[in-house]
Amino acid sequence: MSEVYAARRARLRDQCTAGGSAAAVVSRPANVRYLAGAAPRGSALLLGPRLDLLLCRSLPTGEPDEGRPDESLQVQVLSAAGGDAAVAAADLAAGQGADSLAVEEHHLTVARHRALTSVAPRLRLADLSCAVEQLRLVKDDEEISCLRIAAEIADQALGELLESILVGRTERHLALELERRLVDHGADGPAFPTSVGTGVNSGRGTHRPTDRRVEEGDFLSVCLGAAYRGYRSEIGRTFVIGTTPADWQIELYDLVFAAQRAGREALAPGAEYREVDRAARSVLDAAGYTDGLAPLTGHGVGLEIAEDPQLAPGAMGKLDACVPVTVEPGVHLPGRGGVRIDDTLVVRPEADGGPELLTITTKELLAL
Template identity: 40%
Template structure:
């Protein structure tokens, strides 16, 4: 994804070389035509051995050391490339998180794509809800939602949709199965569309064909309050751990601290999970221009779960919720 962000080329086999003299992308013949349509300021080389070719190009530019993304390589691959670099009189240096940190701040074109993905997502959910009926399987609901995302302008789903009914809603990342939706269930739907390579992420929880009982209402209200508190505190410069703490304290006051079992959120962009990570164990701050999720949840194993999630743009002038959809507990079917 870093190659795509740097150059605009979406390829399963590509490397980008950035020096003080030029930007070069190396890819194989399957992507040659797309590469030749990139910005004219980007040099293009076609070679299946993309990393070896990039190292050779750096040597031609007079580089004596070359940073290479450590997360992208196995130990064996790094050893092979180190030998190639040594033969060229260069040293390879493993680097981590440099491009990811830059990607955390979105420019206008990226925000436009994320907005389009979010709008396709929420439009699809609006179209789906009136069609849900008691007796439908989770898989059927998920596939209908993904069809609607395509009809509403999404180019693909951002990730496999999560549709979790009844006790399955207590599983944070449940994969849709054959369980049929029943009256009185909580139905948790975590989904998103992709537009121009950028991902939306949204979750809503609904009550099916009935009135929530007191326990369901209490949990839902606590999650809704937690999400609202976190969105209100979200701003450039806030520590990610502090933002997580704010959301978690609301749930703790309601007696659900131990049932919020994951981090509060994450960045979104060319990948569904990007920097910054918003969690108690994470370090760093929210940069201006970030687009992140806020997604507190409470999960009662064997009973039900609730999550409310939004994709939010963070600027100095405030927070814009891109996944604009009601958060009140809504009855469906």
């Protein structure tokens, strides 16, 4: 793995040099982890003119949720309690003779940026912008394999839940049980707070579980994901509780299913982000559900649960092969409930069989 991290850093360094910066400080945790193998709390990575260095507040533990630092990388523990790793990195960059330093202006606060300036007043600060996020877009085999395992864990947790009695249990308890099962099956932890919505709460994009209990006749929407070696999957399904779904439930389900399939089928290398969004959105639009739709049809996943690209009407850019994304349209009818169906897939060329579905739990409408 060490060569992988070194290669990533070399690519970033080339970009920095081309941009006129002799050194860079990476502070955004997912970016630090991508380049260094680990991102202990409060750490920063210096790509120095002479030496790369991971600066931490305490020695990395190597726990799965934190990662294990690349062995070829020197680690330095900050001596001052509460010291700022990015500020210390700027100081070291100046000490290594750098005259310019690229920083992540979309991550550093104004106050930290000022502290960097004041420890190294002769250093010209530039904006690294989202250079590391750009590198992170296309995943390598190792990353996709982590995502595949993360998706499998979530499938297992969800599958077990479906075998249990659901009526009478609260959204909160179902969410907690799913999270326990994720860990049972080897997740570092949940990829994001598990969402369970039943009845009137079903079908909402980012519903936080409440004390509402599952009742006969409810739609039940579940959205969960596992983090595995830092990589985060996402799956969302909607079920109906009881023996026979109502007609409106079947209709709404079929509609969202058709929208989600259209989105999945639009995934291909070279497809525009907004075309994928449009493929799914237009199905819901045509049925009159224009208002209240979520602003995104899907998003990238990786070391963060919602990373680039955004599959949205205004998004600019085209998909590449090996970009993992979610496709997650939904419709929520206020006061009644709704349906959301969410998969994680990897964009693949037609020749390789098209998009690879990572989350394989059935999308038939199950009556539980």
